[in-house]
Amino acid sequence: MVNNPDPRIVLPDAFVTQQGAKDRIKIRNGPIYDLSIVKQLVVQHGLVIETAKARRDISSDFDPPLSTDDIQAIILALRHDHFDSSEICATFGNAKVNSDGYCIRWKLNTNREDTTGHFGRKIFIKFGFNYPTDSKCLIVSIHNSSR
Numbered sequence: 001m002v003n004n005p006d007p008r009i010v011l012p013d014a015f016v017t018q019q020g021a022k023d024r025i026k027i028r029n030g031p032i033y034d035l036s037i038v039k040q041l042v043v044q045h046g047l048v049i050e051t052a053k054a055r056r057d058i059s060s061d062f063d064p065p066l067s068t069d070d071i072q073a074i075i076l077a078l079r080h081d082h083f084d085s086s087e088i089c090a091t092f093g094n095a096k097v098n099s100d101g102y103c104i105r106w107k108l109n110t111n112r113e114d115t116t117g118h119f120g121r122k123i124f125i126k127f128g129f130n131y132p133t134d135s136k137c138l139i140v141s142i143h144n145s146s147r
Contacts, residue, residue, distance in 0.1 A: 004044070004135045007037040012098065020087065030086025031100045033129070035078060038100075038137065041129070042075050047137040050091050057143040062108065070111060071139060074125055077113045078102050084147065089126065089140045099128035099140045103147045122147065
C-alpha cells in the first residue's frame with residue numbers, strides 16, 4: 001500500500017458540498033480522483049462491487065451480467081469528458097465513499113466505447129476508493145443511463 005499513489009486530487013477538507021436529492025451530498029468541485037491513477041490502481045489491484053444496488057443492476061440491466069473484466073474495460077476507457085458528477089455515497093452500514101460518476105456510451109458486443117454516439121448503450125458508473133486503507137476501486141453504482 002505504501003508504494004501506491006494517492007488517487008485523490010481533491011481532499012475531503014477541500015470539498016465544496018451541496019445537499020442533493022434523497023439525502024445525497026454532492027461534491028461540486030469534482031472530479032475528486034485523478035483518472036490516470038484510477039486506471040493504474042484498477043489494473044494493479046482490481047475492483048470490488050461495493051453496494052447491493054450495484055450488484056442488482058449488474059444482473060438486471062445487463063444480459064449477460066457484466067463481469068469484473070467488463071467493468072474494468074469500461075473504467076480503462078473513461079476520459080475526462082465522460083465525467084458527470086461527484087458525491088459522498090453511503091455503502092454498507094454507515095460507511096461513506098467519496099465517489100466520481102462518469103457516463104460513457106458502450107458497445108456491449110465488442111466491449112468498447114461507441115465513439116459514433118449512435119449504437120452503444122449509455123452506461124453510468126460511479127466509483128471511489130477507501131484510500132489509504134485499500135487501493136481497490138469500489139464500484140458504488142453501474143447501470144443504464146438516461147443522461
